[in-house]
Amino acid sequence: MTIGKGRSIFVPMTGAPFVRDLEEKREWGxxxxxxxxxxxxxxxxxxxxxxxxxxxxxxxxxxxxxxWITYSSIVHSDKTFMGMSTSxxxxxxxxAMVKIVFGEEFVETHPVVTxxxxxxxxxxxxxxxxxxxxxxxxxxxxxxxxxxxxxxxxTPASTAPAIAQLNAEALSALAYTQIxxxxxxxxxxxxxxxxxxxxxxxxxxxxxISLMNFAIGQLARYYRVPWRTSSLLGGSKVFDAQSGYxxxxxxxxxxxxxxxxxxxxxxxxxxxxxxxTAKFVVDAEQCAMAYRMAEGIRWDDFDEAVxxxxxxxxxxxxLGHPHTQRNFQRAFFMPDLFDNSSIEQWQAEGARxxxxxxxxxxxxxxxxxxxxxxxxxxxxxxxxxxxRRERELPGDVS
Amino acid sequence: MTIGKGRSIFVPMTGAPFVRDLEEKREWGxxxxxxxxxxxxxxxxxxxxxxxxxxxxxxxxxxxxxxWITYSSIVHSDKTFMGMSTSxxxxxxxxAMVKIVFGEEFVETHPVVTxxxxxxxxxxxxxxxxxxxxxxxxxxxxxxxxxxxxxxxxTPASTAPAIAQLNAEALSALAYTQIxxxxxxxxxxxxxxxxxxxxxxxxxxxxxISLMNFAIGQLARYYRVPWRTSSLLGGSKVFDAQSGYxxxxxxxxxxxxxxxxxxxxxxxxxxxxxxxTAKFVVDAEQCAMAYRMAEGIRWDDFDEAVxxxxxxxxxxxxLGHPHTQRNFQRAFFMPDLFDNSSIEQWQAEGARxxxxxxxxxxxxxxxxxxxxxxxxxxxxxxxxxxxRRERELPGDVS
Numbered sequence: 122m123t124i125g126k127g128r129s130i131f132v133p134m135t136g137a138p139f140v141r142d143l144e145e146k147r148e149w150g151x152x153x154x155x156x157x158x159x160x161x162x163x164x165x166x167x168x169x170x171x172x173x174x175x176x177x178x179x180x181x182x183x184x185x186x187x188x189w190i191t192y193s194s195i196v197h198s199d200k201t202f203m204g205m206s207t208s209x210x211x212x213x214x215x216x217a218m219v220k221i222v223f224g225e226e227f228v229e230t231h232p233v234v235t236x237x238x239x240x241x242x243x244x245x246x247x248x249x250x251x252x253x254x255x256x257x258x259x260x261x262x263x264x265x266x267x268x269x270x271x272x273x274x275x276t277p278a279s280t281a282p283a284i285a286q287l288n289a290e291a292l293s294a295l296a297y298t299q300i301x302x303x304x305x306x307x308x309x310x311x312x313x314x315x316x317x318x319x320x321x322x323x324x325x326x327x328x329x330i331s332l333m334n335f336a337i338g339q340l341a342r343y344y345r346v347p348w349r350t351s352s353l354l355g356g357s358k359v360f361d362a363q364s365g366y367x368x369x370x371x372x373x374x375x376x377x378x379x380x381x382x383x384x385x386x387x388x389x390x391x392x393x394x395x396x397x398t399a400k401f402v403v404d405a406e407q408c409a410m411a412y413r414m415a416e417g418i419r420w421d422d423f424d425e426a427v428x429x430x431x432x433x434x435x436x437x438x439x440l441g442h443p444h445t446q447r448n449f450q451r452a453f454f455m456p457d458l459f460d461n462s463s464i465e466q467w468q469a470e471g472a473r474x475x476x477x478x479x480x481x482x483x484x485x486x487x488x489x490x491x492x493x494x495x496x497x498x499x500x501x502x503x504x505x506x507x508x509r510r511e512r513e514l515p516g517d518v519s
Numbered sequence: 520m521t522i523g524k525g526r527s528i529f530v531p532m533t534g535a536p537f538v539r540d541l542e543e544k545r546e547w548g549x550x551x552x553x554x555x556x557x558x559x560x561x562x563x564x565x566x567x568x569x570x571x572x573x574x575x576x577x578x579x580x581x582x583x584x585x586x587w588i589t590y591s592s593i594v595h596s597d598k599t600f601m602g603m604s605t606s607x608x609x610x611x612x613x614x615a616m617v618k619i620v621f622g623e624e625f626v627e628t629h630p631v632v633t634x635x636x637x638x639x640x641x642x643x644x645x646x647x648x649x650x651x652x653x654x655x656x657x658x659x660x661x662x663x664x665x666x667x668x669x670x671x672x673x674t675p676a677s678t679a680p681a682i683a684q685l686n687a688e689a690l691s692a693l694a695y696t697q698i699x700x701x702x703x704x705x706x707x708x709x710x711x712x713x714x715x716x717x718x719x720x721x722x723x724x725x726x727x728i729s730l731m732n733f734a735i736g737q738l739a740r741y742y743r744v745p746w747r748t749s750s751l752l753g754g755s756k757v758f759d760a761q762s763g764y765x766x767x768x769x770x771x772x773x774x775x776x777x778x779x780x781x782x783x784x785x786x787x788x789x790x791x792x793x794x795x796t797a798k799f800v801v802d803a804e805q806c807a808m809a810y811r812m813a814e815g816i817r818w819d820d821f822d823e824a825v826x827x828x829x830x831x832x833x834x835x836x837x838l839g840h841p842h843t844q845r846n847f848q849r850a851f852f853m854p855d856l857f858d859n860s861s862i863e864q865w866q867a868e869g870a871r872x873x874x875x876x877x878x879x880x881x882x883x884x885x886x887x888x889x890x891x892x893x894x895x896x897x898x899x900x901x902x903x904x905x906x907r908r909e910r911e912l913p914g915d916v917s
Binding site: 147241243244245272273274275276277278279280281282285286315316317318319320321322323324325326327328329331332336356357358359360361362363364365366367368369370372373374377391392394399400403407410411413414417418419420422423426427429430433434435436437438439440442444445448449450452453454455456458459460461462463464467468472474475476 | 545639641642643670671672673674675676677678679680683684713714715716717718719720721722724725726727729730734754755756757758759760761762763764765766767768770771772775789790792797798801805808809811812815816817818820821824825827828831832833834835836837838840842843846847848850851852853854856857858859860861862865866870872873874
């Protein structure tokens with residue numbers, strides 16, 4: 122998988138303390154929920170990564186979480202995933218685990234995980250994050266250098282100056298990676314939001330977030346560095362119209378801005394307090410649609426189709442035409458999760474809203490889930506590593 | 520108001536047989552509902568027009584509707600509006616009414632209404648529509664020449680060939696306007712949807728609709744003709760996440776494609792079967808946000824704000840800084856209808872979803888509505904005209 126060079130990948134959200142589960146109940150995140158999200162990420166074709174801590178496994182002691190999160194990412198999906206970067210030691214554990222999976226030599230020459238390092242805007246990179254960064258960078262693993270922007274609170278209350286500040290922050294971290302290991306892969310990152318000047322709350326889908334994305338995409342291309350942004354962010358407390366407008370607005374801006382690593386692209390609602398199962402699958406379909414859009418217009422059947430226009434003639438229709446018969450399946454994206462039937466048909470089918478349809482879809486996916494193959498010896502070694510580290514690390518620290 | 524020349528205007532939806540009313544009840548459209556929508560269009564600053572038949576007044580005989588629709592557009596708002604174009608005679612009635620308001624001479628030299636003419640794709644303009652077109656064009660009123668595209672049903676099942684067909688259709692109608700009156704204003708139009716090849720239903724917010732908008736925007740600019748498209752279209756039976764994703768996806772595509780006349784921009788759900796009151800006000804706020812985005816990045820405070828970055832320094836915050844104090848109100852868009860509070864606060868305030876908040880907002884707007892001033896003599900003449908035509912036209916034709 123290539124990150125950068127005109128390509129875009131979608132990565133699910135991470136970090137939610139709560140989930141909306143398969144019954145739409147709002148609960149603390151748990152390892153069981155996390156396993157399910159890793160399975161869904163594995164099965165949804167538009168997601169290119171299973172990320173890491175999609176929701177926090179609150180039922181695991183804090184000091185052991187990175188082990189179980191990494192183990193869950195590895196065994197439930199063979200897509201790429203993310204390395205936990207909450208401290209230097211935990212980063213070392215992640216590296217030990219990926220070496221078990223891929224072999225020590227392979228890891229040194231091939232990026233196998235991405236790790237995110239948040240900046241404490243304004244103008245601070247703290248030592249905890251930098252410690253983790255040095256581990257991944259020393260091992261030649263790509264690091265996302267991400268100023269964490271709450272526009273108006275930790276940046277000036279103005280779009281262009283906020284961009285200037287976070288650009289300085291991102292560049293300083295990118296430069297630091299090259300001091301640690303010259304030539305190590307690194308990604309120009311950021312998390313973008315603007316803050317409501319009424320309440321101090323972060324907002325999603327605002328015009329200024331789109332404008333920041335447009336400008337930062339150009340800067341990253343100017344510096345010739347792959348670019349990470351966030352997308353499909355919602356602030357609603359329930360998965361409703363607000364979530365949809367906010368998520369789609371950000372998705373359109375990030376895909377049209379040419380973002381390479383589009384994080385938080387599935388599940389994010391309630392300003393990251395919740396990973397919503399319903400939203401997770403709907404967002405993933407939206408990513409598939411954005412991906413299709415970004416592929417642009419096909420021209421390979423143009424002459425044949427224009428001949429069909431002559432064939433059908435004024436006032437005719439195309440439904441039975443041979444060109445249509447050959448092309449209808451790939452011609453126009455048909456979302457599985459959006460209902461376009463008449464109200465009568467919709468009522469006859471139970472008058473189900475988007476959330477219900479999405480949860481049914483998620484349940485069906487999980488029922489048909491098959492784990493990707495993993496050498497049982499590797500799995501055993503991984504488990505032995507996790508169990509040893511559990512014994513070594515105090516489990517009651519939170 | 521300029522249409523074209525790099526400007527965008529937003530016009531509400533039209534043509535809904537049903538409404539979702541102020542209590543979210545689904546009802547047949549009526550004149551009372553239509554009056555309310557005209558009032559809302561008047562009050563919502565991002566809407567540049569009050570359109571015409573936002574919902575069908577089903578309580579008025581078909582042959583009298585154009586009279587009451589036009590009267591309602593005129594008296595409830597001083598924004599521009601649309602001329603009913605369902606037949607030549609009705610177009611003449613509209614022209615008679617606008618002459619009462621603006622004076623005969625003024626109308627001949629100033630466009631005062633826009634009129635839409637739908638094509639019957641593929642490749643047909645029917646005489647009913649062309650009859651209405653000739654009335655508006657002869658009176659120098661701008662006509663939207665709009666092939667009505669159900670991609671895959673009345674066009675080839677392929678994006679580029681569909682564009683080629685509708686381009687030929689739009690150009691033929693534009694050329695015809697110039698035969699009727701050389702130099703008369705005209706607008707390159709279309710209605711775009713793609714059809715689900717499973718059900719035959721029109722879809723909204725699909726990737727191919729965005730691609731068609733991007734290409735057609737370029738064609739219209741190539742021909743140097745103002746360009747009309749549609750936006751904020753939803754297919755959901757209730758105002759939920761689906762409506763939001765679909766609407767915002769189309770809005771982003773049309774505003775970034777540089778559309779000039781962005782129709783159906785408020786209220787459209789259930790594939791145009793319904794004008795939703797809640798969606799109407801939310802869509803209008805989305806238009807305001809898109810408008811702000813399209814204005815681009817401000818640079819007038821850049822030096823001052825970068826000085827603030829030096830001032831605040833590493834690890835500080837900007838909330839109390841003089842630059843923030845001066846800029847916070849205009850810095851970042853703060854939507855009225857989207858909730859960004861914590862779940863605890865949201866629950867304490869009644870756990871209201873987007874629909875409820877939007878309906879409260881619409882009720883508040885309507886409660887504070889003030890009709891724009893209209894010379895009582897003009898109003899009287901208008902009413903006399905409507906009553907005379909009611910007597911002349913058989914009222915029981917439907």
